Amino acid sequence: MKRLAATGRGVLPFLALGVVWDLLTRMQVVPALFLPPPIDVLRTAWELGRDGSLWIDIGASLGRVLIGLVVSVPLAVALGVAVGLNRWLAPIVEPVVGFFNALSGIAWLPLAITWFGLGWTSVTFIMFNTIFFLVFFNTLVGVRTVPKIFENAVLTLGGGRRHVILQVLLPGALPSIVTGIRMSIGFGWRALIAAEMIATTTGLGFLIYNASNFHQTDAIVVGILAIGTLWLATDRLVLQPLERRTIERWGLVSTAP
Amino acid sequence: MARWQLATTWVVFLGGALAAWSLAAATLPVPAYVLPPPLAVLTSGTELITKGILPMYVGESLRRIVLAAGLAMLVGVPAGLLLGLSRRIADVMYPLLNFFQSVSGIAWLPLMLVWFGFGERTILAAVNYTVLFPVIFNAMLGVRSVPRIYVNALRTLGGSRWRIVRDVLLPGALPNIATGMRLGLAYGWRALIAAEMLVGANGLGFMIFNAQNFHLTARIMLGMTIIGLLWLLLDYFVLRPLEEATIARWGLVQR
Numbered sequence: 268m269k270r271l272a273a274t275g276r277g278v279l280p281f282l283a284l285g286v287v288w289d290l291l292t293r294m295q296v297v298p299a300l301f302l303p304p305p306i307d308v309l310r311t312a313w314e315l316g317r318d319g320s321l322w323i324d325i326g327a328s329l330g331r332v333l334i335g336l337v338v339s340v341p342l343a344v345a346l347g348v349a350v351g352l353n354r355w356l357a358p359i360v361e362p363v364v365g366f367f368n369a370l371s372g373i374a375w376l377p378l379a380i381t382w383f384g385l386g387w388t389s390v391t392f393i394m395f396n397t398i399f400f401l402v403f404f405n406t407l408v409g410v411r412t413v414p415k416i417f418e419n420a421v422l423t424l425g426g427g428r429r430h431v432i433l434q435v436l437l438p439g440a441l442p443s444i445v446t447g448i449r450m451s452i453g454f455g456w457r458a459l460i461a462a463e464m465i466a467t468t469t470g471l472g473f474l475i476y477n478a479s480n481f482h483q484t485d486a487i488v489v490g491i492l493a494i495g496t497l498w499l500a501t502d503r504l505v506l507q508p509l510e511r512r513t514i515e516r517w518g519l520v521s522t523a524p
Numbered sequence: 525m526a527r528w529q530l531a532t533t534w535v536v537f538l539g540g541a542l543a544a545w546s547l548a549a550a551t552l553p554v555p556a557y558v559l560p561p562p563l564a565v566l567t568s569g570t571e572l573i574t575k576g577i578l579p580m581y582v583g584e585s586l587r588r589i590v591l592a593a594g595l596a597m598l599v600g601v602p603a604g605l606l607l608g609l610s611r612r613i614a615d616v617m618y619p620l621l622n623f624f625q626s627v628s629g630i631a632w633l634p635l636m637l638v639w640f641g642f643g644e645r646t647i648l649a650a651v652n653y654t655v656l657f658p659v660i661f662n663a664m665l666g667v668r669s670v671p672r673i674y675v676n677a678l679r680t681l682g683g684s685r686w687r688i689v690r691d692v693l694l695p696g697a698l699p700n701i702a703t704g705m706r707l708g709l710a711y712g713w714r715a716l717i718a719a720e721m722l723v724g725a726n727g728l729g730f731m732i733f734n735a736q737n738f739h740l741t742a743r744i745m746l747g748m749t750i751i752g753l754l755w756l757l758l759d760y761f762v763l764r765p766l767e768e769a770t771i772a773r774w775g776l777v778q779r
Contacts, residue, residue: 278619280617281623358533359530365756366753369752369755369759370751370755372714372718374717374732374747374748374752375748376721377736378732378736378741378748381557454710456628457628457630457714457715458714458718460628460630461715461718461722464634471631472631475631475635479633479635479637482638484635488635490631490634491627491631491635494627494631495623498626499626
């Protein structure tokens with residue numbers, strides 16, 4: 268009951284916003300070309316949904332994020348652990364990866380187009396670079412901040428290198444890795460929308476940019492709402508619970524700042 | 525590891541990487557525009573500097589991001605604090621702000637194109653939007669995260685409402701505000717590059733996107749290096765120290 272009331276309060280501001288929006292457009296304060304009335308947006312959403320194009324665009328965008336994750340995350344975690352174990356390589360690689368982190372996202376687009384042309388490959392390349400380096404960096408930092416004492420404890424008890432990696436370093440680094448994945452999806456999703464505007468002919472980014480060329484503001488608003496809702500749903504239903512659970516289960520409170 | 529050892533490893537690593545890159549550029553059977561040698565990147569850098577283009581583009585991009593940071597600080601922080609003051613308003617505003625924070629400015633760009641036309645105003649609107657919302661949202665969260673007990677303590681001691689805001693809520697929210705600024709500017713810098721690519725006539729994003737049209741790959745790589753380095757410098761010397769200082773000074777660690 269309390270939860271229901273909280274949800275109700277959450278919906279309220281959206282309703283209020285909808286009413287204000289409706290009044291503004293109905294009273295012609297804002298021309299329909301600039302901001303279509305909510306009812307037009309709903310109708311456009313219905314039409315785009317019925318002819319299937321909205322679902323294709325949503326599927327394309329989500330698919331690209333998924334491909335990026337599937338390709339980058341395992342590689343980034345494996346490399347992050349491997350480099351984190353090496354006390355010569357780790358201090359060198361960390362700032363290098365830090366640089367590529369700073370570069371993450373849309374700045375890769377011109378180079379991607381030069382190398383791979385317009386299309387799927389370019390977008391996947393951008394997603395790979397954005398997700399890979401963030402997860403790699405967080406894995407590396409995570410592995411390096413696991414207190415030495417846990418490692419020594421396992422070694423003293425007769426554990427081998429394999430035990431140290433599987434039972435100390437990997438679980439110890441897990442909260443940091445999951446945080447890295449969550450951040451990388453945040454940055455990746457934004458980069459994807461921008462890349463889709465330029466480099467592809469499907470996806471939500473393309474939908475809104477193409478609609479803008481024809482001044483179809485109703486379709487733009489449908490796209491914006493879809494982008495926001497999808498991100499909120501992913502973050503709420505997948506990423507936040509995942510992060511909370513790993514931190515509760517494996518978080519090393521003593522090392523947290 | 526000793527300092528000199530680290531320095532030596534660095535030099536070897538960097539030298540090796542540059543040598544491998546040069547070798548690959550010289551031997552791989554691809555056109556020169558696909559993989560220009562490091563020297564070409566350097567040459568394009570000196571060329572653009574002597575022409576005065578590069579300093580101007582860097583200046584334009586920095587001007588836009590600094591403007592957005594200033595607006596976020598002047599408008600976003602007070603707005604977030606005000607919203608956070610009332611628990612009821614904050615509860616109501618939370619989902620709305622979270623939604624606007626999640627939709628990146630670049631997703632609004634097509635709509636802003638219709639509103640403001642093809643040019644500077646659209647870039648500024650997209651970047652300011654991207655920086656502003658995480659700042660408002662986090663400032664609000666910051667006020668809300670201050671434990672009631674501190675507020676009550678001051679109230680018991682006879683503190684006025686103004687004293688509570690000044691001495692408890694504002695300092696308590698500062699770590700969150702710093703985090704919000706860092707996150708907002710990280711998103712904003714990328715949104716700026718994207719917006720300059722799509723509608724810019726100058727700036728670093730325009731530079732690398734335009735270079736791609738003419739297959740000036742060395743110039744793309746130069747631009748990417750500058751974009752990455754500028755952000756690293758900003759993050760390393762301004763944003764992160766700020767965040768760490770506020771957390772060390774005012775952070776409320778509760779267990």
